[in-house]
Amino acid sequence: MTVADVLLLALGAVAVGAGVLVVTSAHLVRSGLYLVVSLGAMAGLYLVLGAELVAWVQILVYVGAVVVLLLFAVMLTRAPIGPSTDLDRPALPAVLIGGGAGLGLAALFADAFRWTFYAMPEPGTAERVGEQIFGGWVLPFEVLSILLLSALVGAIVLSRPDIGARAAATATEHERGA
Amino acid sequence: MHVVIPYVVGALLFGLGVYGVLRRRNAILVLMAVELMLNAVNLILITADVSLRPGLTGVVIESWARPGSGVPAADTGTGGVLALFVIVLAAAEVGVGLAIILQYYRMRKAVVVDDVRLDAGEERVAG
Numbered sequence: 164m165t166v167a168d169v170l171l172l173a174l175g176a177v178a179v180g181a182g183v184l185v186v187t188s189a190h191l192v193r194s195g196l197y198l199v200v201s202l203g204a205m206a207g208l209y210l211v212l213g214a215e216l217v218a219w220v221q222i223l224v225y226v227g228a229v230v231v232l233l234l235f236a237v238m239l240t241r242a243p244i245g246p247s248t249d250l251d252r253p254a255l256p257a258v259l260i261g262g263g264a265g266l267g268l269a270a271l272f273a274d275a276f277r278w279t280f281y282a283m284p285e286p287g288t289a290e291r292v293g294e295q296i297f298g299g300w301v302l303p304f305e306v307l308s309i310l311l312l313s314a315l316v317g318a319i320v321l322s323r324p325d326i327g328a329r330a331a332a333t334a335t336e337h338e339r340g341a
Numbered sequence: 342m343h344v345v346i347p348y349v350v351g352a353l354l355f356g357l358g359v360y361g362v363l364r365r366r367n368a369i370l371v372l373m374a375v376e377l378m379l380n381a382v383n384l385i386l387i388t389a390d391v392s393l394r395p396g397l398t399g400v401v402i403e404s405w406a407r408p409g410s411g412v413p414a415a416d417t418g419t420g421g422v423l424a425l426f427v428i429v430l431a432a433a434e435v436g437v438g439l440a441i442i443l444q445y446y447r448m449r450k451a452v453v454v455d456d457v458r459l460d461a462g463e464e465r466v467a468g
Contacts, residue, residue: 167342175350182354182377186361191370198373201354205380208347214387214421217428221383224428229376229435236369236439240446250367252455257363265356272348276392281344284391295422307429314433321440 167283170211178204189246195234202226213284216292344392347384355381368442368452372435379431383424390420 181201188194202225209218296304354377361374446452 165342168346171342171346171350175346179350179353179357182357185377186357186364186370186374191367194370194373198376201377202380205354205384208350208384209387209424211342212347212387212391214390214424217383217387217421217424220425220428221380224432225376225380229432232435232439233369233373233376236442239443240369240452242369247367249453250370251364252366254364257360260363261356261358261360263356264359265353268352268355269349272352273345276345276348278343278345279392281342281392283342284394292421292425295419296425299419300422300426303426307426311429311433314437318436318440321437321444 167211171208174204174207174211177201178208189248189250191237191242191247191250192234192244195230195237198233199226199230202230213286215286216289342391344388347388348392351381351384351388353381354378354384366453366455368445368454369439371454372438372442376431376435379427383427386420386424386427388420 178201181197181204184197185194185201188197202221206218206221206226209215209221358374358376358378358381361377362371365371365374442452445457449456
């Protein structure tokens, strides 16, 4: 057990524990806040694994933007403050499939990598990642920027009823009138 | 370091995400579970970048990826680049997904996945 192993174990335990709370908590808002803990622990795991830039992007994009967006959505949909009783479906199929997938994959990985010891990677700098992205991965990078732009436009069109949903709205009004 | 630890953590988190998607009825909670799954995949990508690096020495990458630079060895750090791409995709997915959820909430005053009627459009055409 090296220091890296202990760190990996501790951060992994935090990530998995918070993940369990995300999918079991009866409070909508608490679920989102546990997601912050889980994603933060995972950023710590990236740091230990030497992917420094990815860790900071994870903090910036996930914890800073995605979770805030999710919490905004929780509030905009008038979620109750206290615990909700009707959040869950029957557990059995979910436990079967989710537990099967998780434990099966874990067993597969544990079998494949057992206790092989790997040297610590040298910490990846932003310079190296930049060389990679703008060297070998330039085409996917540009495609991704187009995808982001279209997602942006799509989200705006979807959420503004005066642009996107006009036809549907007039149709339902017509239906109600008739 | 023992690379099996992050691999197993990633696998367990993926299982938790699957469980959450199947178990939760609230659409926002389903999105949170999807985020858990995407992050598990990211963790596995980064871990694979560390653990499979020794096996990549001397591997020649496809020529279209690096035009004009001779025959380079396979790059290390590709897992990190892919993880960054996945993060960007997840951000786009959450944006569009939440727009859909909010629009649905505005129409029906509910965010319960079970109540979404997939045949509503056909009925309108028929009626």
